[in-house]
Amino acid sequence: MKMNENKKGLIMEKQTITIYDVAREAAVSMATVSRVVNGNPNVKPATRKKVLEVIDRLDYRPNAVARGLASKKTTTVGVIIPDVTNVYFSSLARGIDDVATMYKYNIILANSDGNAQKEIQVLNTLLAKQVDGIIYMGNKISDELRVQFERSKTPIILAGSVDDKEKLGSVHIDYVAAVEEAISDLINHGNKKIAFISGPLNEPINSEYRLKGYKNVLAKNGIEFSSDLVFETDYSYHAGEILWPAIVSAGATAAFVGDDELAAGVLNGAQDAGVEVPADFEIVTSNNSKITEIVRPKLSSITQPLYDIGAVSMRFLTKLMNKEDVIEKTVELPYGYIKRSSTK
Amino acid sequence: MKMNENKKGLIMEKQTITIYDVAREAAVSMATVSRVVNGNPNVKPATRKKVLEVIDRLDYRPNAVARGLASKKTTTVGVIIPDVTNVYFSSLARGIDDVATMYKYNIILANSDGNAQKEIQVLNTLLAKQVDGIIYMGNKISDELRVQFERSKTPIILAGSVDDKEKLGSVHIDYVAAVEEAISDLINHGNKKIAFISGPLNEPINSEYRLKGYKNVLAKNGIEFSSDLVFETDYSYHAGEILWPAIVSAGATAAFVGDDELAAGVLNGAQDAGVEVPADFEIVTSNNSKITEIVRPKLSSITQPLYDIGAVSMRFLTKLMNKEDVIEKTVELPYGYIKRSSTK
DNA sequence: CTGTTAGCGCGTTCAA
DNA sequence: TTGAACGCGCTAACAG
Numbered sequence: 001m002k003m004n005e006n007k008k009g010l011i012m013e014k015q016t017i018t019i020y021d022v023a024r025e026a027a028v029s030m031a032t033v034s035r036v037v038n039g040n041p042n043v044k045p046a047t048r049k050k051v052l053e054v055i056d057r058l059d060y061r062p063n064a065v066a067r068g069l070a071s072k073k074t075t076t077v078g079v080i081i082p083d084v085t086n087v088y089f090s091s092l093a094r095g096i097d098d099v100a101t102m103y104k105y106n107i108i109l110a111n112s113d114g115n116a117q118k119e120i121q122v123l124n125t126l127l128a129k130q131v132d133g134i135i136y137m138g139n140k141i142s143d144e145l146r147v148q149f150e151r152s153k154t155p156i157i158l159a160g161s162v163d164d165k166e167k168l169g170s171v172h173i174d175y176v177a178a179v180e181e182a183i184s185d186l187i188n189h190g191n192k193k194i195a196f197i198s199g200p201l202n203e204p205i206n207s208e209y210r211l212k213g214y215k216n217v218l219a220k221n222g223i224e225f226s227s228d229l230v231f232e233t234d235y236s237y238h239a240g241e242i243l244w245p246a247i248v249s250a251g252a253t254a255a256f257v258g259d260d261e262l263a264a265g266v267l268n269g270a271q272d273a274g275v276e277v278p279a280d281f282e283i284v285t286s287n288n289s290k291i292t293e294i295v296r297p298k299l300s301s302i303t304q305p306l307y308d309i310g311a312v313s314m315r316f317l318t319k320l321m322n323k324e325d326v327i328e329k330t331v332e333l334p335y336g337y338i339k340r341s342s343t344k
Numbered sequence: 345m346k347m348n349e350n351k352k353g354l355i356m357e358k359q360t361i362t363i364y365d366v367a368r369e370a371a372v373s374m375a376t377v378s379r380v381v382n383g384n385p386n387v388k389p390a391t392r393k394k395v396l397e398v399i400d401r402l403d404y405r406p407n408a409v410a411r412g413l414a415s416k417k418t419t420t421v422g423v424i425i426p427d428v429t430n431v432y433f434s435s436l437a438r439g440i441d442d443v444a445t446m447y448k449y450n451i452i453l454a455n456s457d458g459n460a461q462k463e464i465q466v467l468n469t470l471l472a473k474q475v476d477g478i479i480y481m482g483n484k485i486s487d488e489l490r491v492q493f494e495r496s497k498t499p500i501i502l503a504g505s506v507d508d509k510e511k512l513g514s515v516h517i518d519y520v521a522a523v524e525e526a527i528s529d530l531i532n533h534g535n536k537k538i539a540f541i542s543g544p545l546n547e548p549i550n551s552e553y554r555l556k557g558y559k560n561v562l563a564k565n566g567i568e569f570s571s572d573l574v575f576e577t578d579y580s581y582h583a584g585e586i587l588w589p590a591i592v593s594a595g596a597t598a599a600f601v602g603d604d605e606l607a608a609g610v611l612n613g614a615q616d617a618g619v620e621v622p623a624d625f626e627i628v629t630s631n632n633s634k635i636t637e638i639v640r641p642k643l644s645s646i647t648q649p650l651y652d653i654g655a656v657s658m659r660f661l662t663k664l665m666n667k668e669d670v671i672e673k674t675v676e677l678p679y680g681y682i683k684r685s686s687t688k
Numbered sequence: 689c690t691g692t693t694a695g696c697g698c699g700t701t702c703a704a
Numbered sequence: 705t706t707g708a709a710c711g712c713g714c715t716a717a718c719a720g
Contacts, residue, residue, distance in 0.1 A: 018713055029691045034715065042689060064473040065412045066713030069696045074409060076452065076473070084434045084441070094429050097455050106469060108420065109453040111441050125450060129408040129420070237638060264638050271640075291638055294581060294608050296615075362697055373707045378699060388705060410697030413712050 017060045026054040037062055068130060076106045077133040077317060078126035082114040086235075087289045088260075088306065089137055092160045095310025096135055103318050105132070116142035123148055133317045135159050139203035141168075155320035159313035160306065164204040166330070169320070171313040173335040175205060178302045179213030180220075181337050182284045183256050185300070187221050189282060189344045191254040194218075195247050197231040197240070197266060198258035206232075210258050210286075233262070240265020244273050254282035254343075260289045263299055267342065283342040297341030305333050361404045370398040381406055412474060420450045421477040421661060422470035426458040431633045432604075432650065433481055436504045439654025440479055447662050449476070460486035467492055477661045479503050483547035485512075499664035503657035504650065508548040510674070513664070515657040517679040519549060522646045523557030524564075525681050526628045527600050529644070531565050533626060533688045535598040538562075539591050541575040541584070541610060542602035550576075554602050554630075577606070584609020588617050598626035598687075604633045607643055611686065627686040641685030649677050 019037070023030040028047060035043050036051045043051075054060070068074040079096060081089050093109065100107050108131060110122040119138065123145065126134060133155040141149075141163060149156050149168060158170035186194050196214045198206040211230070218225050228250050233239040240262040247255065247266070257263035263285035267277060275281050277297055285292060285301045292299040312331060319326050363381070367374040372391060379387050380395045387395075398404070412418040423440060425433050437453065444451050452475060454466040463482065467489065470478060477499040485493075485507060493500050493512060502514035530538050540558045542550040555574070562569050572594050577583040584606040591599065591610070601607035607629035611621060619625050621641055629636060629645045636643040656675060663670055 016713090020713075030714080031691060031693095031716090032689090035690085038715085044689060047690085061468065061472050063413075063713050064469075065409055065418060066696090067715075068409045069407075069413050069698090070713075070715040072696075072715095083438065084428055085431065085438050087429065087431065090428045090434050093453075094427065094455060097428070097453065101454070106452050106454065106473065108450050109437075109441065110445070110450065111438060124405065125408075128405050129450065237634065261634070261638075268638070268640065290581065290605070291635060294605075294612070294635055295638060296612065296640065360697090364697075374698075375700080375707055376705085379706090382699080386705060391705080407697050410712090411699075413714090414697075414699040416699095416712075 016063075017058050019060070019062065022051065022054050022058060022060050025058065026051045072130075073132055074130050075104055076108055076129070076131050077135060077314075077321075078122075078129070078131040079107045079109045080112050080119060080122055080126075080134065080136045080138065081109060082112055082138055084109065084111060088160070088287050091289075091306035092137060092310035092313070095307040095312075096159065096314045097310075098307075099311045099314035099318075103314075105314075105318075107135075112138065114138055114140065116140075116145060119145050120148060123152075127152060127154060133157070133321045135313055135317060136168075137161055139199070139205050141165075155317060157313045157317045157320070160304075160309045162205055162209060164208050168329075169316060169326070170330045171309050171316060171333065172330075173304050173309075173333050175209035176213040176216065178304075178335040178337070179210050179256065179286075180217045181335075182286075182300075182302050183214060183217045184221075185337065185339065185343055186254045186256065186282055186284060187217060187223070189254070191282065192223055193226075193229060193250070193252045193254075194223075195229050195231060195250060195252035195255035197233065197243065197247075197255055197262065199233065199235045199262070201230075201232045206258060210256075214256060235259045235262055237261040237265040240267075241269040241272075244269035244275075248273075253280075255284075257283060257285045260285050260287045260291055260299070260301070263301075264291050264295050267295055267297075267299065278342050278344050282344060285342075288338060292340065300340045300343040301338055303336035303338050305335075309333055360407075361402050363404070363406070366395065366398050366402060366404050369402065370395045416474075417476055418474050419448055420452055420473070420475050421479060421658075421665075422466075422473070422475040423451045423453045424456050424463060424466055424470070424478065424480045424482065425453060426456055426482055428453065428455060432504070432631050435633075435650035436481060436654035436657070439651040439656075440503065440658045441654075442651075443655045443658035443662075447658075449658075449662075451479075456482065458482050458484065460484075460489060463489050464492060467496075471496060471498060477501070477665045479657055479661060480512075481505055483543070483549050499661055501657045501661045501664070504648075504653045506549055506553060508552050512673075513660060513670070514674045515653050515660060515677065516674075517648050517653075517677050519553035520557040520560065522648075522679040522681070523554050523600065523630075524561045525679075526630075526644075526646050527558060527561045528565075529681065529683065529687055530598045530600065530626055530628060531561060531567070533598070535626065536567055537570075537573060537594070537596045537598075538567075539573050539575060539594060539596035539599035541577065541587065541591075541599055541606065543577070543579045543606070545574075545576045550602060554600075558600060579603045579606055581605040581609040584611075585613040585616075588613035588619075592617075597624075599628075601627060601629045604629050604631045604635050604643070604645070607645075608635050608639050611639055611641075611643065622686050622688050626688060629686075632682060636684065644684045644687040645682055647680035647682050649679075653677055 022033045112118045201207045288301040288303040366377045456462045545551045632645040632647040
């Protein structure tokens with residue numbers, strides 16, 4: 001056997017074994033090799049065996065790039081994520097990757113910081129790389145991004161994110177109802193002045209969903225809405241920690257918080273100021289991440305099946321990539337509410 | 345202009361614009377288009393301009409797959425990670441991705457759960473996809489994986505992980521010295537019986553590095569080593585939480601912990617048992633992740649530049665992919681120690 | 689059941 | 705400065 005040799009008979013550097021080498025060694029055509037590699041049943045068991053032996057002996061590994069060019073499918077999907085470092089998103093990502101692996105896909109993960117410009121940049125390189133599908137995570141879809149999404153023939157799913165325009169396929173929970181349930185708990189304990197603490201209100205998830213839920217329950221319970229009780233800040237722990245004085249002056253006796261780290265900040269900020277939680281002040285949060293159980297008292301929280309949202313998104317995407325018919329454009333997963341020690 | 349039309353003159357579904365379309369529209373050869381796309385200077389400014397206009401008008405986007413096949417470079421690197429959900433690793437991943445983006449690379453992220461079998465599986469699909477390089481994160485390199493690594497012509501770097509065999513390029517801190525410093529603090533406060541709490545001791549980072557550092561300081565300070573004070577468990581919060589009784593019976597008055605979640609568990613477990621931290625018991629931990637500041641009292645910790653470790657790893661990898669000479673196979677980044685309230 | 693033949697879209701000589 | 709032609713490694717008809 002002499003393969004990949006140059007004129008001087010020396011083994012060359014890039015010793016890549018191709019389907020052609022296998023074909024020659026097994027004394028069949030490359031088409032046949034391709035068939036056994038792709039599990040095509042139209043191959044006589046004997047030849048299949050022979051080919052497999054050669055593949056094994058030569059340690060042949062099909063070149064996915066060539067395959068992608070020929071078949072126009074790369075078996076990789078692009079995942080746009082604001083920040084892997086954020087447990088909320090990484091949980092989704094984990095669900096995505098597991099299901100992707102299950103269906104023989106790989107994911108290209110790209111951080112966007114929720115920055116519109118980066119998102120577009122990333123989308124373009126993803127499309128250039130011919131990904132078979134895209135999963136988008138983020139809290140705000142810019143107009144330009146929306147245009148690109150709609151123009152693209154590549155299937156796209158939003159995971160744990162909402163499209164207020166309701167055009168794109170997405171997987172998430174019923175945020176409005178979830179918030180209503182969480183705040184109901186607070187109201188049932190007699191709280192009348194409940195702070196609404198969230199990230200930027202220009203993000204639909206905060207303004208169109210959570211805040212709406214907040215207003216809904218208040219209305220249902222005959223409590224007047226006051227914008228003084230609405231606190232817009234960023235998602236960090238520190239932002240919550242320094243918020244306490246403002247909460248006090250607003251006269252709130254409880255708070256709904258849209259993010260766990262933020263909630264941990266509020267909790268510790270209150271306690272550092274000598275407040276008893278939940279006796280003097282109650283708190284509910286939104287994502288049930290690990291820190292809800294690490295802080296003391298443990299935080300009552302809305303629960304979201306984050307891993308599942310990611311998993312279902314990816315499953316959804318496989319259907320689209322497979323051109324299967326999907327009935328509903330948006331799938332809503334069940335949420336829950338877990339009562340811990342930050343509420344009475 | 346009539347491109348991508350079928351016999352009936354209808355625009356076809358897959359309206360992919362190729363370099364060929366651009367060439368025809370600009371009345372040049374595809375070679376020339378290729379040149380301007382790749383920034384080859386040997387193009388007359390006038391033609392370059394003309395081509396760029398057409399590219400813009402047609403919204404042409406070079407097919408990275410075809411490019412990869414022709415050039416044998418995919419500008420994507422594979423990243424093997426135990427679990428994205430773990431902040432320690434996702435911080436590294438973030439650093440990797442940022443630098444990758446900076447150098448026009450994308451990353452394929454694959455979770456391994458630190459499972460030897462999955463790691464090998466993942467490595468193979470990564471190689472099949474012709475990634476230009478690989479970054480490995482994990483606590484234990486199985487023999488088979490090591491063989492595959494060494495046989496592969498694809499550059500590989502370990503990020504935030506150690507290779508006790510010292511064969512592979514890697515980026516990390518001096519774990520031994522860091523542990524020594526952290527424990528010195530404990531010893532300086534008069535502690536004689538210090539618990540060593542870590543993840544699996546079959547992981548070199550725990551047995552070969554951290555435990556060695558532990559033994560070193562003890563020896564330096566004339567304290568006898570006792571295996572009764574060594575606690576091997578897994579990395580979870582819960583594992584730490586239930587460990588307290590065992591720690592008590594061992595008579596420890598302080599503890600070094602190899603993982604933050606684990607440390608948070610130990611901390612809360614102790615406090616739930618009525619112990620005063622740090623008055624009655626001191627704790628230091630290892631990774632300075634966010635939770636060290638969220639728990640009360642806040643945890644004193646070794647600090648590692650996680651983001652930087654990821655970033656430097658990727659930078660390192662770009663050099664290897666670029667076949668540049670690298671002096672040192674392993675780069676050691678500076679660690680630190682931050683004193684908070686879990687120590688006196 | 690198997691082989692032949694075209695491309696897939698682009699990079700890259702080699703001439704011109 | 706430009707173009708023609710070949711090949712990257714593989715899939716997908718189409719024959720046989």
